[in-house]
Amino acid sequence: MDDQNKNLLIATALSFAVILVWFVLFPPPEPTVNPDTAVPAASDGTTPTIATTPDTAPGSTAVVDQTGPAAVEDAPRVPIETDRVIGSISLVGGRIDDLSLKNYRVELEQDADIVHLLNSVGSQSPYYALFGWAPGGGLTLDDVPSASTNWTVESGETLSQNSPVTLRWENPNGTVFRRTIEIDEDFMFTVTQSVENASDTAMTMAPYGLIARHGEPTDLKNFFILHEGVVAMADGTLAEIDYSDMTDFAVVPTEGARAEVTQVTESGWIGFTDHYWMTTLIPEAGTPFRQVAKYSDASNIYQTEAVQPTVTIEPGQTREVTTQLFAGAKEWETIRDYQEEGVDRFIDAIDWGWFFFLTKPIFWLLHHLNLLIGNMGWAIIGLTLIIKAVLFPLAYKSYVSMAKMKELQPEMEKIKERAGDDRQKLQQEMMEMYKKEKVNPASGCLPILLQIPIFFSLYKVIFVTLELRHAPWLGPFQDLSAPDPTSIFNVYGLLPWAAPEPGSLLALVFIGILPLLLGVSMWMQQKLNPAPTDATQAMIFAWMPWVFMFMLGGFASGLVVYWIANNTITFTQQYLIMRSQGYKPDVFGNIKSGIKRNPKTGEK
Numbered sequence: 001m002d003d004q005n006k007n008l009l010i011a012t013a014l015s016f017a018v019i020l021v022w023f024v025l026f027p028p029p030e031p032t033v034n035p036d037t038a039v040p041a042a043s044d045g046t047t048p049t050i051a052t053t054p055d056t057a058p059g060s061t062a063v064v065d066q067t068g069p070a071a072v073e074d075a076p077r078v079p080i081e082t083d084r085v086i087g088s089i090s091l092v093g094g095r096i097d098d099l100s101l102k103n104y105r106v107e108l109e110q111d112a113d114i115v116h117l118l119n120s121v122g123s124q125s126p127y128y129a130l131f132g133w134a135p136g137g138g139l140t141l142d143d144v145p146s147a148s149t150n151w152t153v154e155s156g157e158t159l160s161q162n163s164p165v166t167l168r169w170e171n172p173n174g175t176v177f178r179r180t181i182e183i184d185e186d187f188m189f190t191v192t193q194s195v196e197n198a199s200d201t202a203m204t205m206a207p208y209g210l211i212a213r214h215g216e217p218t219d220l221k222n223f224f225i226l227h228e229g230v231v232a233m234a235d236g237t238l239a240e241i242d243y244s245d246m247t248d249f250a251v252v253p254t255e256g257a258r259a260e261v262t263q264v265t266e267s268g269w270i271g272f273t274d275h276y277w278m279t280t281l282i283p284e285a286g287t288p289f290r291q292v293a294k295y296s297d298a299s300n301i302y303q304t305e306a307v308q309p310t311v312t313i314e315p316g317q318t319r320e321v322t323t324q325l326f327a328g329a330k331e332w333e334t335i336r337d338y339q340e341e342g343v344d345r346f347i348d349a350i351d352w353g354w355f356f357f358l359t360k361p362i363f364w365l366l367h368h369l370n371l372l373i374g375n376m377g378w379a380i381i382g383l384t385l386i387i388k389a390v391l392f393p394l395a396y397k398s399y400v401s402m403a404k405m406k407e408l409q410p411e412m413e414k415i416k417e418r419a420g421d422d423r424q425k426l427q428q429e430m431m432e433m434y435k436k437e438k439v440n441p442a443s444g445c446l447p448i449l450l451q452i453p454i455f456f457s458l459y460k461v462i463f464v465t466l467e468l469r470h471a472p473w474l475g476p477f478q479d480l481s482a483p484d485p486t487s488i489f490n491v492y493g494l495l496p497w498a499a500p501e502p503g504s505l506l507a508l509v510f511i512g513i514l515p516l517l518l519g520v521s522m523w524m525q526q527k528l529n530p531a532p533t534d535a536t537q538a539m540i541f542a543w544m545p546w547v548f549m550f551m552l553g554g555f556a557s558g559l560v561v562y563w564i565a566n567n568t569i570t571f572t573q574q575y576l577i578m579r580s581q582g583y584k585p586d587v588f589g590n591i592k593s594g595i596k597r598n599p600k601t602g603e604k
Helices: 003-025 069-073 332-340 356-373 376-390 392-407 409-419 423-437 443-464 505-509 513-526 535-552 557-580 587-596
Strands: 049-051 062-064 077-081 085-090 095-105 114-118 127-136 152-155 165-170 176-183 188-196 203-214 229-234 237-242 257-264 268-273 277-283 289-296 301-307 311-313 318-329
Touching: 077 095, 095 318, 114 127, 114 277, 114 318, 127 188, 127 277, 127 318, 188 203, 203 268, 203 277, 203 318, 229 257, 229 289, 229 301, 268 289, 268 301, 277 301, 311 318, 318 332, 332 356, 356 376, 356 443, 376 392, 376 557, 392 557, 409 423, 443 557, 513 535, 513 557, 535 557
Parallel strands: none
Antiparallel strands: 049 062, 077 085, 085 095, 095 114, 095 127, 127 203, 152 165, 165 176, 176 188, 188 318, 203 301, 203 311, 229 237, 229 268, 257 289, 268 277, 277 318, 289 301
């Protein structure tokens, strides 16, 4: 076996092994469950137990709110409508519990339902935001508004951009609580809570905001490559907590549930992240607060809280505090803009993974290529061209070395004859020849090895970023985040019905156009060199492209487009460089030779 073929075999086998392990550990995700038909998570119908005072607050107690579904469903509502969202605010608790994203649909079809993000108590999957004040210093629950308080509208009719709404409630002592809610052109709510102390004594209380979720999301993917659950930033430290980890929290008596508490000194945020959507509480920058991630065993409710320091309002004094709530799509540009406006490291709410140093620049480049070209499929191909251009100096050295190895093939055969069975002598003479001719036999592996982390990083980008969701390319490929939708069953996209379900046995057997092109591109790349003379090695080479074809057939079609483009460019580069060095690959001759061989034994 010559060293060039040996190195190529090692590199190919290594990349095959890595992708195989990746495929086993991180298989393509199961199809998303339609929330309209999903079985709702278990819930007792009540709102959560809310620990709303900081540890330093005098008389700190948990506020238990048992507002039932009927009270919320029958309550008056304030409409929410902008160019991007639509929903309503319940006047019971002043909760933001009804919100849909007008620019996003559940399915690819144009008439599919728009994405419903927040839901009220009594729905299949209650998910909402609450704000309020926790009593301290001798105050009782009757002195402050709770999640069951009936608010009135003081000003505003519909919450929209540049049109805020103010809610009002007065306690038995005449103290007035107001809540002014604003929304911008995207997904950021600004909630300003104020207290006007009309009593003759000082009042001590702590402002809070919380996001409650009854049960796990019905469309939870439970996919290793994707984080879904709590996402939080505390003074520059990112925390990601899965739902399953929350149920293992230790019980904290002061919280009345299983909880993890973090004290933030300067800046941070906390909330829940889904695959493409997110809700996040963001206190004012520079304000210390307590982050709480909480799970209640009794009610099966997951909760995040931002509890700010206790304040004292003197008689006749008015105090106010402002908290922002992001509730919407994890659009890179939108989140980046909020970060530039002061939300600390908000871009990290997107799950970039361990290889963030690769995934972030890869996505940045892909995003701007898409803006320039106007098509994500062509942007992926453009990204491939740029990556290959960056790696070209290394590829050039590698292919030049491979061409020289071909020229040295007769000399290598002579050395093998002289050395016979003396392996030490063989290796010694080979190394002397490599040194003399300035050839590195391992250089052929490097381009393949460098492609592995890039491949994984691009897979992460394609799977987790919203910009790839429902991104069209051409023909039947209208969602590059989904597997190839073509198959022999729909005559490769010519007929209107769907291909077999991704992940099924039929989908693995009757693969689509893109996996076929992937297999052919790998096969053509192999044919730049003659088949190895060793029967076992020849058999492995013969089957490798088709094994990869079936393995990657269920991956996101955008990733397969990248791999096809990468193979095509690599073939072209290698062919031209090897010819420039005096070696002329006999592609068609190698194809004919391969056809004559027995695919099981590699023999002619």
